[in-house]
Amino acid sequence: MPIRKHHDADHCPEQDPSTASLTDRRSLLRGAAGLSAMALGSGLIGTESAQAAGSATTSFAIAVLPDTQFYSRYATTDEGQQFQNRYGSTPYAAQTGWIAQKAPAYNIPFVIHLGDVVDQQNKPTQWAVADAAMQQLENARVPYSMLAGNHDVINDYDYHQPADQGSGTDAQRNLAAEPYLKWFSPNRAARQTTFRERDSSGFHEFHIFQAHGVSFMVLSLSWRISDAGIAWARGVIARNPTVPVILANHQLLNIGDDGISARETDYGLMLWNKLIRDNDQIFMTLNGHHHGAAYLRKYNDFGNEVHQMVVDYQMDYQGGNAMMRLYEVDFTNNKIDVMSFSPWVVQKPKATLNAFDFAELTQPNQRFSFPVNFKKRFAGFLRFKPTLSTTGAPILPRVRSELLAGYTEPTPVVAKPPVDSNDFPLVADTYAHWRAPAGIAEGQVVRIGEALPDVFGGNDLRRAALVGNAQLGDVVWTADKHRLSSAAGSVRFLNTDKTANRLNAFLTAMGASVNGRSFWNGYTVEAFVKIPADWDASKHRWGNLLGRQGNRGNVPGGYWGGDPEASSVLFAISSLREVQWEVVPASNSHYAQTNWSGEIIRNTWYHVAVVNDPATATTTLYIEGAPVLRNVANAATGLRAQATPQPWILGAGWWDGSLDDGYYGWLGELRLVGKPLPASQWLTARRR
């Protein structure tokens, strides 16, 4: 196991748990100022830690469930029970089932849910999935806390400024209508042995559990808490003045663009100022909501550390792939160790595993340790005297060992890179295959009217005339491409900025045969895409890779859905960096159907394939060959063209007669095939 050192201690926790040496207060605080505790030669604090007899470890583990919303949603019949169909099991139940079974052996006295229990609060079937999952804990008598996230409440209004406390909080809700309070009612919460109280709104609760003779409070605050709720929380702490507090929220910390640095949110700062900073008992905070994982050591008004952590896996493979956390609170060694793992991955059928499946995440922001001198940290309100274990052993190494026993990481399928520009499968029913031509020069500007050739059917795309504030130099050829693309390179869209009315596009010619295609036999649409490191949602959200001219409200058959001004094909990168595939089907054009990927990473090439198969009534989105969650169940067939054929658009979308939502980044090959294709015939495969 490698030793990791973190010099930016404000953001990064300490070294690997197995090698963590004990550090004194001076080292810790200095570390927080930007110096490595290790580099300073940290002193042992053995006399202040809870020394157990011999080598026994006095510790316990808290289980944490980040946002379960997609587990709840895509296990429903409404969404085609996508987990069950593919794996024969579901992630949420796998999480709580594992905890229920393992809690005694791993000394897990409490479980914390971080909210966004469901994705759509108005769908009882999603609540039923969550209900059943949490019942496993209840049946095993493992206590847990719940809180409502923004997806769990009827009105999802964000907080930005103090005046926002006047709207969207628990105080402004019609409590009788809130499904969270029905499914996870105060009465249900009260059945937990650790439960103490909910506030008058019913959204916020607190528990007290004991571990090794020390009481801990979990103060679990739903999104978004009112001033009255905060006053209740302060009162709860005041009424329990000697109890250390773990504060659970849905939103508090955010994560920077690098994916690991902690950032503060307006809502989190409000909570800091109104609740956390002057309540010394709060020594740790946990939240979800923001995708990724980060840690922040912050200091309260008493100069004491408050360890803040955000974690949310929902945008990862399979909506998080059942990733959860254990926090081992180690009194003997004065530290807290963190493990991020999936109890579901290890029980999936081996044939379903792929490169996106991980039993444990081992990156520094997922597997880490941070020192807490418990006696010192709690000295202002508690005389810390745990009951020492005489037989205890470190928990996380045991979890790791037993989790991975008999589990083999999937062997990555090594795809062969192309040997030349023709090294891809030619398939019948290809309607268009656009790719950068041979002979392009790096950075060469694409002239107005210059072709992005269709190498199959002659439906070339040509760069459209400049509109708005677009400049000629905004589109260039580049040799940069996905490693499995056999094309000469890609086309890059620079300087796109929706706040400055700046976008560029390619269009097929009026009269091109592909313009009238309706894909009645299903389809396979493939693209190679990469968004830049400086991709910014404020400028680049909803940028379209591909679209079709014409309002979807005008397609034959009668479109009844929302946004009739939009295109009948939306192949875009969302504000959350998801791939969006939203199309009006040919067989039923009344409503669009949408697939979503998880979050894609900046500065990384991806192969995207969307396969619509009439035989199975499915539309499946694949990212780098892996089927993602959030697919369409009971999919209609194909894509519906306008009655009067209209050009295809590459690099921008369409809104009510105009180009809109420009794409920012690289676009490699893009191929339209009028039937479903297996992976062996995709552009990532090789010709035979």
Place this chain on the structure above:
Amino acid sequence: MHLRFTKAALVAAITTFSFTLAHAEQFQAGADIFNGSGYGASYVGAGGNTPLSNQALGQVVDGGNNAFDAFGFYNRGVGSLSQARQVELLSGNVYRFFDTFTNTGTTQVTTTLNFFGNLGSDGDELVSRHGGGLTVSCTDDGAGSCTGQPVLALVSGNNGLGQATLTPDRYNVSFSLSLAPGQSLSLLNFAFLASDVDGPTAADQLLAERTGLALLAAPRLEGLSTQQVASVANFTISPVPEPGTWALTLGGLLALGLLKRREQRVR
């Protein structure tokens, strides 16, 4: 929670003082004043906290032998006042906190500032003196003697403006003020650390008390301008002592120790 106030400890200190003074070598307090990015023997700059991690500028972290966890910053009441800090480790293991607050607004500001210290004793305080602007405390070994961390003499002023309290692990001094627009005033706090190089002895308790009393009577002002001294609100300051005054004070302490020693022998 252990917070013990005792006179017995001081008596013991006086008894032991004569036997230890001759060979006691005082430890050196650390250059542990936080400046926003590192630590040094002084901090001159604005008050407040660092971005994101929220660490107080000018606080003393450790101070040597884990005397403090985080000592010497204002954690309440500053509000709209601007704050300038001059925090220094003076000779003789004395930390001086000189803070100037200015009302830069257009209306009167009435507030109670709180000077705060998080002590290294972690709730095991043994207090031998508390009141009149001086608190002397150390870490209790459970039997009424000092152990581990240095003995602290914490000085908050001699005119009653500063109201010091000591609760487990925490030292607070409140200053109730009212500043007119444009008005400034300064607050002066001291922390003296006494410890033998091998750890605190009973004699160090006496040394801490005597040094604290000396700071109350004649706060150390070297390096401060006449204007700065004139702005101090929590001390009634006698004419500035000559440079040799402190040497005389220490000499007096030595003499006192010898006298005590003789008294013990006579008894």
